[in-house]
Amino acid sequence: MNKVFLWWLIAGSKGGENRARIILELKNRPYNANKLAKKLSLDYKTIRHHMDVLIENNLVKSTGQAYGALYFLTDEMEKVYDKFLEIWEEFKENEDK
Known part of the structure; x- marks a missing residue:
């Protein structure tokens, strides 16, 4: 997975x-959709x-349907979590401006 895809x-x-x-949130612990x-x-x-988008793009998996x-x-x-964090930090910085 590349950084361009994560940016998108x-x-x-x-x-x-x-x-x-x-x-x-899922990095910290697993959740079901209701609790999330x-x-x-x-x-x-x-x-x-x-969740459907994240599953389709192989970022999240589930224990069932x-x-x-x-x-x-x-x-x-x-x-690629470190790349994700870089993107997230830059995204948040740009949102604050």
């Missing part, structure tokens, strides 16, 4: 900030949409 997914597309917030929605103060359907499935970062995402 986080800073260059609608919903990127929420996807980044999800990744940050509460933690991030987002609608459950919004979380599900972003059921309501209570837990979500984790993939090994691929773990490998």
Whole structure:
């Protein structure tokens, strides 16, 4: 996974900030969609949409399809997590201006 792709997914597309917030939370521990929605103060359907995008792009994996499935970062995402943090920091700096 390259840095350009991460830039697009986080800073260059609608919903990127929420996807980044999800990744940050999943780095700390696994969550199901309902608990993640509460933690991030987002609608459950919004979380599900972003999880689908993250799964489709091999950044997040789940324990299954059921309501209570837990979500984790993939090994691929773990490998590029430092790049992700660089992008996130720069994104946040630009948002504050």
